[in-house]
Amino acid sequence: MTSDTHNLLVELFVEELPPKALKKLGDSFAGVLAESLRAQGLATAESQATAYASPRRLALHLSGVAAKAADRSETKKLVPVSVGLDASGQPTQALIKKLASLGLGAEQAAQAYREMDGKAEALFIQTTVAGATLAEGLQKALEESLAKLPIPKVMSYQLADGWSDVKFVRPAHGLVALHGREIVPVGVLGLSAGRETRGHRFEAAVERLVIESADSYAAQLREQGAVIASFAERRAEIVAQLNAAAAQQGLRPIEDEALLEEVCALVERPNVLSCQFEPEFLAVPQECLILTMKANQKYFPLLDAAGKLTNQFLVVSNIRPADASAVTGGNERVVRPRLSDAKFFFDQDRKKGLADRVGGLAKVVYHGKLGSQGERVERVRAIATAIVAQLGGSATLAAEVDSAARLAKADLLTDMVGEFPELQGIMGGYYARHDGLSEAVAFAIEDHYKPRFAGDELPRNEAGLVVALADKLETLVGLFGIGQLPTGDKDPFALRRHALGVVRMLSERAPGLALDALIRAALPAFGPLIQDPSAPLADFVFDRLAGSLREQGYSAQEVDAVLALRPQRLAEVGQRLSAVRAFAALPEAASLAAANKRIGNILKKVETPVEAKVDEALLQEAAEQHLATALRNVQPLADGLFHTGEYAASLRELAALKGPVDAFFDGVMVNAEDPALRANRLGLLKTLHEAMNRVADLARLAA
Template sequence: MSNAVRNLLVELLVEEMPPKSLWKLGNSFATELFGQLKAQGLLEETSRATAYASPRRLGVHITDVRSGTPERVEKKKLMPSSIAFNPDSSWSQALRKRLAKDEIGEIDIERGNFSLVRSVDGTTEYVYLEGTNGGEPLRELLNLCLIVVIRNLPIPKAMTYQLADGWTDETFVRPAHALVALHGTDIVPIKALGLTAGRATRGHRFEVNDKAVELRNADSYEHQLETEGAVIASFVKRRDAIIRQLKAATAEEGLNMIEDEALLDEVTALVERPNVLVGTFDRTFLDVPQECLILTMKANQKYFPLLDENGRLSHKFLIVSNIRPPDAGEIITGNERVLRSRLADAKFFFDQDRKKTLASRVEGLRRVVYHHKLGTQAERVERIWAVAQAIGLQLGGNELAAQAGEAAMLCKADLLTDMVGEFPELQGIMGRYYAKHDGLSDDVADAIEDHYKPRFAGDELPRNLTGISVALADKLETLVGMFGIAQIPTGDKDPFALRRHALGVIRILIEQEVPLPLDTLLREAENVFNRRINDTSETLNRFIYERLRHYFSIESFDEQALESSKRVSVEPADRIFSPQQIDAVLALRPQMLHDVKKRLYAVRAFAALPEAESLAATNKRVGNILKKADVSINAEVDAALLQAPAEQDLYHALSRIAPEAEKTFRDGDYSTSLQILAGLRGPVDGFFDHVMVNTEDESLRHNRLALLAQLQQAMNRVADISRLA
């Protein structure tokens, strides 16, 4: 069968799709159809896919697609003839079962689709199944593939709609109106979603009045849509066009645009022929906090706010329109009018909110449920207040404790304001503005905003000790409380963002070098629940150390966070630690997280020493010996029982080196401590070469076990060195 190889185009024309899902839907449609066709043997090695996605269409262009699969003769070895046939030459039950697995019955053999052939292999006669596979045309396989792709698309919420016959229902992301399938110049007559494929698509809904565009061939799709249909079909090209226009307009105005990749993707998914315009609003609105105005413009209207050279919001903004009329004045005026009412609402909320102090709102939190097992937001605030005061006391004494307590008591009060009710994303931010308006100190006001930080990977950390105290208290209260009522993340499900809270605790303790032990912090947080929850210590500890492992792993280490930390200065190569090095440090569960990084650097430097491999292996051997010991080991060594010269050498070396290593360890010089311990390699190797630990003499055995226990204790102060083996 001769198979022509041509380029293929498939497009689904639908009603406007959800903009936040379009990029994912477009990519999935293209990659899945490409993969399905490849699996069917319809593609060449040179085949490539190009995805198209606009508000009203999902499409893919695939090069070098065969018009059908080639026929091929297949021969499959089944079983020995003696098992395949009964004495009367009829099929045995074993043969029927084997053929049933391949969905082949006697009718297929009778029709000649397949045949059973006997052939000798060595000394045994076997039965082989011979048949012709392939030869399926593109139209059949493409139809099957498209149905599978449609069924598997990552549709966030499907819509069920009725077809034109008034009886049949279909389910898709949005109602589909046309299907295009072209193999070169030929229509592939496939069917899907109640549609039969043709060559006609439709252009821009407004620019060309939804005019039909008759596609000449698969390769003319993109060009014809742009020239005849006023549509840039490629999501990537449309996005690039928007970026170019945004930059040109920004430069012309002498202002700076706020970069927002998510907003850019969403706007790209809303337009088919982008046209960037400049709008303005009344400068009096600039008295409202710029975060409110920016969020209003971006979230509600999908505008791009512009900043001046000082980073302050200007009264100009950029509109990405979907049409290009000769005179854009009416479009600009209409958008300005809509924005004006939005900004007026924001100004009204801001003015109304400032009529009440934050302190006067705290009592209202008693009417807001936090969690039915953990009480109201007021009860939660009281717990955060207690933990924040305890942390503040340890970090800065009574004055810091008082400030932390004041900020903690007010940190959730802005949840009851009109502005946060309208824009939940502004919680904390508005609290800071209202605290400043109430005359509170900068430290307290900043802490009210900062206690939510870090909100996401790479986000800023609290800017002062008051903020650190409240941020830690807030996150610890959430972690302990949720773990205490068994609301533990499973798989991808983490409704209370506990992974983010744990990472926030880790980042604050490490990157801001907070000298507080983790176990003490968790105990403080658990105490404020007054036995209202179950014990969480072991489960929560394990969870936090798993996040810590993730934080330091090669794949997920947050370089941006490191660069933002003013107290840490390391080269890019220093940011990478091997899994074994991370495992060695975290095996000891160090409670002072701020020096875990120093331990990792020390372990990495130690691992590069020529003595490291031998000492790690020996350390592992020592651990195994001590685990198998059938007696409790006394760490005191009796020097008088040291008979062999090798064990005497190890004892004297350990007596000399261990105190020196311990001193540098206590001084926080972990690298030097491990380098000093590297000097034990010779005596350790000599001990295991010439000394039998498990001797029959009980007193000698116990003494040698004690010597090994001392060795293990000395070696594993910085990390569990055996994990490097």
């Protein structure tokens, strides 16, 4: 890199960018630009990249950027020696043509040297490649950055010449490119780089900001343009103002990362203002009010210390008038019709009971091959009944489960859920209470979609757990049964999320239920509609479980060792993993794991099935006698501990087998010529293999 090094600033000034995509657009624009400049040798790994993204701009500040990249030496392969040189060692026409294609003259043939290329010799030459100028490199980097932007939807617009069309996320109106104080002559989207940009639409001190240097950009935008260019700084400012405004009233703003990111992408200089609505609206379920304020208005509702909604809310404004009453009054007027709609929906919905809506589900299509929501409800009821039987549940539980399963989807036909699909289940719980149903049934209806996302809470009661399991199993078995599997990133029915929900419920709340038995119990509900998907569905669930366990910090070896045995009671998996980790720390572990792997390989090569059976009379060698005796002593202890769930202790007992196992492989020929001896020794190894692999497949721990 040359000594003419300065900091670089690149800004693309555009019309308002899509708020939900702004952060990704900003990170991508800056990230690809910086990486491209580094790759071209114009910046180094130490060059600090700072991304800027506001509603009307994407920008990058990159430190330590050279005016020209250093020249670099490059090795070029020419042609095989047999092609490039004649019998007297002189260059052939083929070599001269190859040199010409690289921009080199025939006289440079003398600089070619021989080197092995695979099994034959070839001719190579060292060339010097001139380093790119910043103008060349930045032009390339800009084009690459724009091509790679994760644009949600492309716009097509006309340039000022009235002829040319450009496709981009939003119409672009300005380009700034400064290397220190100097303009870098580049252009994209019909724009030529300069040093002028614009600040806040309404509150900038000047109409056009003249950026003095790369390093003055952020400060000039803040001071002259009334814009906080950094997404992260703007977000932090919003959080600070929200917390301060809420604290003044002894309240706290609702936590919603997605809302915070979206609001940050809507304002250039945030100004948080306090507003309120009429207290009578609080008679509507708070989930409805919170959702309508967040989704429709981008407001931050305020909660009291108990987490209950108040009639206060915060607005993040993009302007700072001396008198903010017009702004707060306008927002209060705007939210009132939204809350009135929510109240109207709630009042209207309660005029018809959930039970009266169930019949209407027969007219709602669930899936072309799986029928209506009404048919789906009947399948969920049947699966839920089977789960209660597996749990050995009481008659009371069976009645609660059946009632909840029958009514759980009825709120899909309500006005409130029609307006806000996110409230499905939640509204069913409220309407169930209004209909006089028990809290157990109301909770089960409300919770049957849980867990809705990673980290979400599980259903609160046993009835809710059963209905949630039945609902997810119906989805998984049904869609796998018609071949509707997720592919790549596409998972329109959220089957991965459903599978993880099943994993969590079986692991954390239902230790007595086995996965294979649950899948089998779900099959009869579908009749001839589906093919049996048990095997691929089980694989899918175990794949999700494996991924979840690795995210929790277990190693791939530990997870593979435990899940190789496909333990059907997922609640045991955590204990098994802990036991495997403790076993792996024992000094005997590596040797036993290697022996276990060796035994597995030996048994795989045997063409006929091997019985885990040993005839004491056929034990001839001392080493095999000692192993059989050690196994006879250890196996009952290990098995007993396994059956009581003491997995770590069960594996510890196996440590005593290390010596006898090592001696056996050192001194005994397994494949003896005598068929009876060979079969007996294989039976001994089979017995040992089964004893060692009750908790996990220990061979997976072998290096």
